[in-house]
Amino acid sequence: MAAHVRVVQVPEADRRELQRRARDKGAPARVVERARIVLLAADEVPGLLQSREASR
Numbered sequence: 001m002a003a004h005v006r007v008v009q010v011p012e013a014d015r016r017e018l019q020r021r022a023r024d025k026g027a028p029a030r031v032v033e034r035a036r037i038v039l040l041a042a043d044e045v046p047g048l049l050q051s052r053e054a055s056r
Contacts, residue, residue, distance in 0.1 A: 010042040
């Protein structure tokens, strides 16, 4: 079964905020992980790769 890619359009201001959250060492892990997942979706990374990359 083929994986479907959901493309997310993220405005530049939101992208900067997501990048800040993804780097925030003091943020809860789930906030960091969600920010990474949204950024990966915006970059059109397939779901399986998103799950691998977000868990890094």
